Amino acid sequence: NVLVYLTGHGGDGFLKFQDNEEVTSQELADALEQMWQKRRYHEIFFMIDTCQAASMYEKFYSPNILAVASSLVGEDSLSHHVDPAIGVYIIDRYTYYALAFLERVQPDSAQTMGEFLAVCPKRVCISTVGVRKDLFARDPHKVPITDFFGALRPVEIISSDSSINLTLPTDLKRVEEPEIPKKKYAYASQFPTIVKQKIEL
Numbered sequence: 371n372v373l374v375y376l377t378g379h380g381g382d383g384f385l386k387f388q389d390n391e392e393v394t395s396q397e398l399a400d401a402l403e404q405m406w407q408k409r410r411y412h413e414i415f416f417m418i419d420t421c422q423a424a425s426m427y428e429k430f431y432s433p434n435i436l437a438v439a440s441s442l443v444g445e446d447s448l449s450h451h452v453d454p455a456i457g458v459y460i461i462d463r464y465t466y467y468a469l470a471f472l473e474r475v476q477p478d479s480a481q482t483m484g485e486f487l488a489v490c491p492k493r494v495c496i497s498t499v500g501v502r503k504d505l506f507a508r509d510p511h512k513v514p515i516t517d518f519f520g521a522l523r524p525v526e527i528i529s530s531d532s533s534i535n536l537t538l539p540t541d542l543k544r545v546e547e548p549e550i551p552k553k554k555y556a557y558a559s560q561f562p563t564i565v566k567q568k569i570e571l
Contacts, residue, residue, distance in 0.1 A: 372411040373518050377465065380420030382443055383428075399429040406432040413506070415483070415518040419464045421446045424500035436506040436513075438487055440464035441497035448496050464490045464499065475520045483518070484511030 379386045383395045405411050416437040418426050423439035430437065440462065441447040449459035450466040461469075467490040475481060487501050487510060503510060 371517055372405075372414045373417070374414060375417045375419075376426070377419040377462065380418075380422055380426065380447075382422050383425045385418070385420055385426060395426045395429045398426060399431060402430060402435065403432045406434075413508075413517070417468070419447055419462050423447060424502075427500075427502050430502070430505060433505055434507055435502075436483065436510060437502040439500040439502075440490070440495065442500050445497045463495050464497070467494060472519055475515055477516060477520055479514075479516060479520065481515045482511050483513040483515055484509070486515055486519075 376385055379389065384392045385398075386392045402414065405414075411434070413434040413436070414432075416427060416430075416435055418438075419440040420426070421441060422443050422445065424442045427435075427437035427439060428443075441464075448463050450461050450463045452458065453460045468486070471481075471486060471489040487499075490499050492498055
């Protein structure tokens with residue numbers, strides 16, 4: 371399972387990086403399709419927190435993708451609070467409430483993805499959170515949130531000792547490599563000096 375989280379400045383059908391590069395919704399959809407064709411994922415949870423964020427998942431056409439966006443097309447995604455020390459906003463409203471929810475998730479949590487999709491209602495987000503689940507095969511309310519967040523890979527610890535014998539058998543014959551004759555090198559003489567002489571007639 372793959373989690374994709376994007377944030378930054380966005381518009382209708384594009385997301386900007388550092389005000390220098392941008393990715394379009396079609397490019398993103400095609401990239402996910404390539405991942406699916408190459409079997410790079412089983413399921414994807416796509417999160418995006420930008421202005422007009424829902425426009426970035428509208429062109430998705432690959433299976434097993436669950437998507438959530440902080441704002442619908444035509445809406446701005448608003449910031450939460452400012453840091454007075456530096457005088458700028460430091461987190462957006464959707465990410466703030468999503469993070470508050472995720473900080474309570476434990477590896478054995480019973481919360482579902484359906485609950486996570488409702489972490490930021492319009493009364494606190496101000497923008498309208500968009501969700502796309504038509505490409506996703508499972509009911510989000512039956513998908514454990516640990517399928518995408520906070521899960522631990524199962525590891526089995528073996529307490530029994532095991533010894534490995536690294537001694538080589540004594541009856542192995544050494545393979546003699548054929549001797550390669552060394553090539554002799556010699557210094558080449560310098561280019562001859564050409565002296566131009568004036569010929570008198």
